[in-house]
Amino acid sequence: MQVLKLSIIIIIAALIRIVFLDKIPNGFFPDEASNAYDAYSILHTGRDQYGDFLPLVFKSANDYREGLYIYLMIPFIKIFGLNEFAARMTSGVIGTLTVLIVYYLAKEVFNQRVALFSALLLAVSPWHIQFSRITFRAILFPCLFCLSLLFFFKSFKNPKFLPLSGLLFSFSIFTYQSARVFVPLFLIGLIFIFHQFLWQHKFYTLLASLVFLLFFIPQIIFYVSPQGMTRANDVILSSNWLTIIKVYFSHFSPEFLFFKGDPNPRHLPQHRGELYYFEMITIPLGLFYLIKEKRKENTIFLIWLILYPLPAALTSEIHSLRAIIGAPLFAIISGYGLTKLFDLRLPYKKSIINFIVLLIVSISFVFYSHRYFIDYPRWLSTAWLSTMGEVITYADKTSSQCIVLDTNIYGEHIYILVPFYTKLEPSYYQKLGVDVAIHRLDMGSWKVENLNEISSLNKQCVYITTTQQLETIIGKGYKPQPLEHFKDINGEEIYQLVKIKS
Structure with missing residues (x-):
């Protein structure tokens, strides 16, 4: 009994x-993505996202995390994917x-x-x-x-x-x-x-x-x-x-x-x-x-x-x-x-x-x-960056050779969502030298930038930003045109994928 x-x-x-x-929590947080991508990188290359061989401590988002949990993630990612x-x-x-x-x-x-x-x-x-x-x-x-x-x-x-x-x-x-x-x-x-x-x-x-x-x-x-x-x-x-x-x-x-x-x-x-x-x-x-x-x-x-x-x-x-x-x-x-x-x-x-x-x-x-x-x-779906994964996945499938992810969404640490959702090949990613500690965040066609600090935007790029941030783009003299609509569980568009015209 x-x-x-x-x-x-x-x-x-x-x-x-x-x-x-x-699906619940509704979204996926950069800390989660960082742990998962490190485990994915170890699984396929034996090295973390920075290229360090089987580290005991992971640099991750420049916060140096104990590695035991990340190693335990590897079997699940092996079985179910990233x-x-x-x-x-x-x-x-x-x-x-x-x-x-x-x-x-x-x-x-x-x-x-x-x-x-x-x-x-x-x-x-x-x-x-x-x-x-x-x-x-x-x-x-x-x-x-x-x-x-x-x-x-x-x-x-x-x-x-x-x-x-x-x-x-x-x-x-x-x-x-x-x-x-x-x-x-x-x-x-x-x-x-x-x-x-x-x-x-x-x-x-x-x-x-x-x-x-x-x-x-x-x-x-x-x-x-x-x-x-x-x-x-x-x-x-x-x-x-x-x-x-x-x-x-x-x-x-x-x-x-x-x-x-x-x-x-x-x-x-x-x-x-x-x-x-x-x-x-x-x-x-x-x-x-x-x-x-x-x-x-x-x-x-x-x-x-x-x-x-x-x-x-x-x-x-x-x-x-x-x-x-x-x-x-x-x-x-x-x-x-x-x-x-x-x-x-x-x-x-x-x-x-x-x-x-x-x-x-x-x-x-x-x-x-x-x-x-x-x-x-x-409640507060922005806390978990709800629909951000959909936006990144869709943007990666476009023909654009330049995709800009706005750091005003959630600071520079949002960069890690890109390799996670695009399943970027770890051996390729490691060669890019991405490092949030020194603000080096470009990943091939992907660029992670603060749109508020850019006076002139590249019209060849598409931009991922918040709905509120569109006013900033308009204020710089550009007209944003949504490529797709991404609505959260409440029917709201928190994030936008747009191309721009003068």
């Missing part, structure tokens, strides 16, 4: 993370596996009931679903971290698991910038709490430490290098302690967790929190019993809770992506609270309570699903 319940939960998790991946579905499938699979890992983690620490509820709540978690459906490498962080912690708890029964846990912890750091802050601090707490156990098993502890350092030290050397600090400098680490404290505590606020969530439309459908309303009851209840029971294992989850907002707080920004490690944590705490709710002596039969709870969870999930799959694609 328990296997059947777990199977149903995993099926739900997989379906909600995989169906309509190529497209939105193949790129996002990686996150869908990782997200689904995380649900299974959380089940075994909660079962190891608590019991099977808590495990099933924890897995169910993560399976339907708006926070976790959002990043399981887009090609952002951050989704790999909670997956590997939970797996690392699972094997650490398993080592209590069999210390031979300690080296494997150490290896996985080092890998979990190599997933996303937030892990660089969170994991080392978490491990300090882990060592402090379980120092007696680690001392009793000195050999396996030493072996785990050596394995961890073997993979962690090279990462540290890179992270403190100019390239490794590029992304940290881009997001601007805050030095204002009052701001850091304010942003830190905002990640515990009901506004963030239950009502408004992350304001970035790419991180959450607007007008809802990261979690469900009913968890305003189950999370405090779970926390209460975690503290009350005073188990060492429970303390780990409290340390996890204390540390989870820190990476986001250091950048002075409410940010569910940088705080994504909180998603499985809240599912476990909430699942634990649910089991304690069932154990309360209430004047109702347990069957009635079970039915009510299941009904509330189901209704909450149905409302969220409607908001995500029906409403979300229609």
Whole structure:
């Protein structure tokens, strides 16, 4: 029976993370395209988009990304080709596996009931679903971290698991910038709490430490290098302690967790929190019993809770992506609270309570699903550059030998959508020397330019720009003529492909 319940939960998790991946979110973001094209380039040439041979760290959009996620994308792109579905499938699979890992983690620490509820709540978690459906490498962080912690708890029964846990912890750091802050601090707490156990098993502890350092030290050397600090400098680490404290505590606020969530439309459908309303009851209840029971294992989850907002707080920004490690944590705490709710002596039969709870969870999930799959694609479609793929694909099939992509659409980083949608041969692309860091963005017939900075336009070219930007073209003394109309789900033309006349 328990296997059947777990199977149903995993099926739900997989379906909600995989169906309509190529259409929802509505569009495709440059960060996603960059990861996908790097994987495509490695697949066909063994080199990334810049021509570097099997790099561990990818320069990408000049932000030097950890390569583990990109290498995991390769099998999906090999099977399904270079497209939105193949790129996002990686996150869908990782997200689904995380649900299974959380089940075994909660079962190891608590019991099977808590495990099933924890897995169910993560399976339907708006926070976790959002990043399981887009090609952002951050989704790999909670997956590997939970797996690392699972094997650490398993080592209590069999210390031979300690080296494997150490290896996985080092890998979990190599997933996303937030892990660089969170994991080392978490491990300090882990060592402090379980120092007696680690001392009793000195050999396996030493072996785990050596394995961890073997993979962690090279990462540290890179992270403190100019390239490794590029992304940290881009997001601007805050030095204002009052701001850091304010942003830190905002990640515990009901506004963030239950009502408004992350304001970035790419991180959450607007007008809802990261979690469900009913968890305003189950999370405090779970926390209460975690503290009350005073188990060492429970303390780990409290340390996890204390540390989870820190990476986001250091950048002075409410940010569910940088705080994504909180998603499985809240599912476990909430699942634990649910089991304690069932154990309360209430004047109702347990069957009635079970039915009510299941009904509330189901209704909450149905409302969220409607908001995500029906409403979300229609909201702020510019956030995902909806229809841009259609425009680029159509432009590439025209006979024009000069196609200009306007950077006013989404800055210079939009360049990567060109090789992604045109499936530009990687070996050819690498020879072009495209590099956003030095503003070298021409790709054969394709040119990526800021139309506002060009006084005289080439009438032999066709131009991809926004509908609003047409006024700028007219202001320069040209008459734009649309070559094709590209309407989004709301029937609006966000982007235009035009030729021009004097």
